[in-house]
Amino acid sequence: MENLLLKPRTLEHVKVFWEKSQDQEIDKMFPFNRNTLDDAIKLYEESLKPNSRSFGKVISIDGKYIGDIWCYGIDEVDAKQAFISIVIFDKTYWGKGIGKHTIEQFCQLVFGIYDINKLCAFTYKDNKRSIAVLENAGFKKIEEFEEDDVLSCYYELLRL
Numbered sequence: 001m002e003n004l005l006l007k008p009r010t011l012e013h014v015k016v017f018w019e020k021s022q023d024q025e026i027d028k029m030f031p032f033n034r035n036t037l038d039d040a041i042k043l044y045e046e047s048l049k050p051n052s053r054s055f056g057k058v059i060s061i062d063g064k065y066i067g068d069i070w071c072y073g074i075d076e077v078d079a080k081q082a083f084i085s086i087v088i089f090d091k092t093y094w095g096k097g098i099g100k101h102t103i104e105q106f107c108q109l110v111f112g113i114y115d116i117n118k119l120c121a122f123t124y125k126d127n128k129r130s131i132a133v134l135e136n137a138g139f140k141k142i143e144e145f146e147e148d149d150v151l152s153c154y155y156e157l158l159r160l
């Protein structure tokens with residue numbers, strides 16, 4: 001997918017992402033922290049510091065900003081792992097293979113930057129798109145669990 005680019009996040013992206021992610025349909029599929037915009041800006045500023053435990057990129061297609069992909073809980077010392085999340089907030093771009101290509105590119109990037117052995121992901125069990133995207137990228141289901149009456153899945157991708 002030649003027109004897909006992962007670009008650096010700016011403060012302007014953080015504000016747009018926060019607003020777009022208030023969408024009810026997205027909120028139902030994705031276990032967001034219900035942060036205020038100020039919290040989101042603080043987290044972004046933290047992510048820019050050296051040795052930050054989070055790292056993110058924005059997803060750009062044909063020059064248009066359509067979503068974010070990021071990892072958090074980066075631990076290069078003990079667990080040697082990080083957690084990954086993706087949200088394409090512009091729903092007109094769902095189901096076109098962008099999620100699949102984005103996850104593949106981002107995992108490669110993260111394994112290149114950080115000294116970790118695996119990437120981990122949580123998703124709701126009824127989020128079929130998210131599950132298909134993770135499994136297509138090589139993530140394996142490790143466990144299913146119930147939290148607050150919602151069935152969820154935990155996935156891992158091991159460094160090759």
Ligand SMILES: CC(C)(COP(=O)(O)OP(=O)(O)OC[C@H]1O[C@@H](n2cnc3c(N)ncnc32)[C@H](O)[C@@H]1OP(=O)(O)O)[C@@H](O)C(=O)NCCC(=O)NCCS
Nearest residue numbers: 029086087088094095096097098099100123128129130132
């Ligand atoms: C999840 C998300 C990132 C996927 O991105 P996307 O660009 O829509 O995904 P893709 O087009 O690359 O792939 C979608 C896959 O889901 C499959 N799919 C779509 N609807 C499906 C359904 N109802 N049942 C089963 N599979 C389904 C498609 O067939 C495709 O798999 P394939 O490539 O094997 O055919 C995007 O939909 C999104 O941002 N959703 C809201 C936030 C979210 O749920 N984030 C994930 C939390 S971990």
